[in-house]
Amino acid sequence: MCRGSEMVVPGLGLEMSKGGMSLCAGVHLNPGDLTEVEFQTLGRTRVTAIVRSRTGYCFGLEFLTELPN
Numbered sequence: 001m002c003r004g005s006e007m008v009v010p011g012l013g014l015e016m017s018k019g020g021m022s023l024c025a026g027v028h029l030n031p032g033d034l035t036e037v038e039f040q041t042l043g044r045t046r047v048t049a050i051v052r053s054r055t056g057y058c059f060g061l062e063f064l065t066e067l068p069n
Helices: none
Strands: 011-016 020-025 034-039 045-055 058-063
Touching: 020 045
Parallel strands: none
Antiparallel strands: 011 020, 020 058, 034 045, 045 058
């Protein structure tokens, strides 16, 4: 689904820490690409991340903004 210039793609987070996460999603991203990840919490938390690694459609992301407590 697209919202304006945004493309929303559902994904599956496999591992997560304060610094980043492993994400599998059906989207073509490469190391160095910037993206935003939105978590379905009560307030819909969104963080900016950079792709650090890629294996197929699984990505290692480093968060560039802090996760809220």
